[in-house]
Amino acid sequence: MQAIGENTVLAQRYTLTRKLAGRPEQQLWIGTDSTLGREVTVTVFEADSPHAEAALDSARRAAGVEDRHLPRVLDVGSEDGAAYVITEALHGAESIAAMLQFDPLPAEEVRRMIGEAASGLGAASARGLHHLQLTPHDIVTSPDGAVSVLGLSTDAALAGADELSSEEASRADTVALVQIAYAGLTRRWPGDEPVPGLQDVNRRADGELPAPSELVPGVPGDLDTLCRTTLGADEGPRTPGELARQLAPWSSERVTTSTRRTTGSGGDTAATLRAVPGGDRRPSAEPTAPVAAPVGTDGPDSSEPTGSPDSPGSAEGSVPAKVALPKASVATATDDDTAQLSRSDLEQARARSAGAPVTHDTDDDDYDPSFTELEPPVPGLDGHFEPDHQSSRLALLLVVLLVVIAVIFAAIGLRGIGGSSGPDETASAAASRSASASASDSKSKTVKPQPTAKPLQIQRTTSYGINGGDNSGQAAKATDGDQGSAWTSYDYNTADGRGGGQGTGLLLDLGSVKSVDSLKIATSGGPSTIEIFVSDKIEPVSTRDPETTLKGKGTQTAHLDGVDAKYITIWVTKLSKQDNGKFQEQINDVKVYS
Missing domain, CATH: 1.10.510.10 (Transferase(Phosphotransferase) domain 1)
Incomplete structure (x- = not known):
């Protein structure tokens, strides 16, 4: 070869x-x-x-x-x-x-x-x-x-x-x-x-x-x-x-927080489901029974699930028999009869089966299921309330009475303010003002100490990128406190390395969510471009915007202004040029401060 x-x-x-x-x-x-x-x-x-x-x-x-x-x-x-x-x-x-x-x-x-x-x-x-x-x-x-x-x-x-x-x-x-x-x-x-x-x-x-x-x-x-x-x-x-049918239905979008699956046989209660993109996908309040969606192309009946709400394992709110499901929710038929049903389609089908119009997209961030039904009116206020003349006069009298009471209290307060003070009270007030002035002068002469940056411990460091990133075995050298050791990326012929802005870099794990004020990075070689991402869970950098960007060489500080983060991604999009003419990023030291 x-x-x-x-x-x-x-x-x-x-x-x-x-x-x-x-x-x-x-x-x-x-x-x-x-x-x-x-x-x-x-x-x-x-x-x-x-x-x-x-x-x-x-x-x-x-x-x-x-x-x-x-x-x-x-x-x-x-x-x-x-x-x-x-x-x-x-x-x-x-x-x-x-x-x-x-x-x-x-x-x-x-x-x-x-x-x-x-x-x-x-x-x-x-x-x-x-x-x-x-x-x-x-x-x-x-x-x-x-x-x-x-x-x-x-x-x-x-x-x-x-x-x-x-x-x-x-x-x-x-x-x-x-x-x-x-x-x-x-x-x-x-x-x-x-x-x-x-x-x-x-x-x-x-x-x-x-x-x-x-x-x-x-x-x-x-x-x-x-x-x-x-x-x-x-x-x-x-x-x-067969495995796909057992797992269905699943979310049609990426799920980034832990959830519990609701089943028709008394499974765990569903927690908040967040999909990316699209914001919140709030599951229905009632249990969701697993639905096996038959696959076929012979007419409308081929996309209708069969079953009875009274069958074992069913629960209130399950999709009843003969409810037409959206065609988009049914996968193309294969010899394994593969089918899938998205959660959103299931919710739409449930609404149709109950005879309710489907008028709201569950991906709307402003949507709140607690307002989908109006509360019954307060007892005693049924219908349209139109006050009669007697009620109007009573209301007017109450308003006048409140105004009179307010005027009386105001007059009492003004008389107390305008009253004369005795000699003892005057001397006491003067002494109080003198003490306050002295304390104020003392404070003005005292310099308030500036808070010092507190280093945060980095629990784990790994390389990050396609197929686990570059030189994963060296990742810990960037955070071991030794300027003489370093993590280095692979050698590339161009500054963008992987092409298409995909980059390479490091992922820092702080162990738990902490307030991060700044990040200090020491590099070797020529100038490079480094984007800093922070999050409370691991997410691809391609789905987010960087918190800040560093462009330069040597030791640089990224100011994050107290952002909460568990994970920090150091993402190099433009590699530095080394003495051998190759493009490579070399990170000697990283420190995180709160």
Whole structure:
């Protein structure tokens, strides 16, 4: 195979610009399509490897799968001993593994991401495609919340793992999805093979896998049961499509705070659900029964759920039988009968079933469900009140009486103010004024000490960016208090490094939400541009605005003016130029002050 490296050109069209990952059987690069002037993702492997033809064939079949959860395959080919697969680039995407650096994910975000991924793999299985190499690094979400599954077109074939039967392969992908759900809930990997960046779960003394609810609080009962039965008892769903149906309905947008799922069988009460973008998504006050949405295209009946409110597990407020659901809430049918139902569609259907007009968007930040129904009138004030003449005279008399009382009290107060004071009172008042003047003069001569900055302890430091960031093993050197040690990014040929403003940097964890007044950063090399982001939870920087921006070199101070934060992201968008002519950021020291 020809030497593969930066600036290598494939098919006289695709220029490799940045390496994302490398495995024994393949390399993953970001490249530029010179014909269309766009970024692409390039998977390169040896054309004469035992599994190369199978991988190219798998990629060609993947190109025929049209599903929004699977990156589109744009080109397949080989030249000079190098085989390549070109797929669309996902700008700013972040993997589940990267999101689990410090904290577990909200349970409803786990439901959403695994449900979306299961839908995509269900569509792929209809074309005989299975992943078979799924890890938390392979499921990513874009800044707009879209979920994608990476590696479907080549990973299984290149690893020689695509020789299983369709049933066995579907079950393997389903188990892998549940393992990723377990990791999302607990930050612990339950699989036999370790996953980079995640800590393995500690099994119980009897060798059994602990349920997620044994490791973290607030895990919804259905997700807890799914993990226990699938990973501990070899039961549960057999295909990705079946898994998607069990997880539905899930939020149609990114969930960024912990929630509890409401079930028709007495599940946990729903807490506040915040989706990004769109503000608050306030769940209905009544329980929400899980709805299985049949999939079909033969007419209106194919999108109507069946069931009875009196059936076991149903609750007041459940969607009754023969209620037409919006077509947008039903996923495209596959051999696994994959379907999904968004929460907003469920609320709309419930309103229609009750005969109430749907007039308000639940994404409205000003919407308050407590005002959806008017309170009954106060007893005794029913109807329109029009006072008679007698009532008017009585009201006028009350007003006059109040005015007279006010005048009397005012006169008494003025007489007290105007009264003369005795000699003792006068002397006392003079002494009081003299003492006050002396105290005032004394205060004016006293210089009030300025508060000193208090350093805050940084609990953990990690690199932050695509695939976990640059040189993650060096991240702690930036906050160890030693100016002689430093975290450095990868070397790049241009100042913007990754291109497209994606950047690279560090993520600081303060352990809890604290008031942050300033941040001092010491760098080496030429000037650079550093954006500072603060938050109380881990969020992609692409979805937020920076708190402040530093442009310069050496030691710089970012003034944050007492902002509350648990996490601080130091995001370098323009790297400094080093003596060797390369562009690289070198951060020697970071200190945080309150």
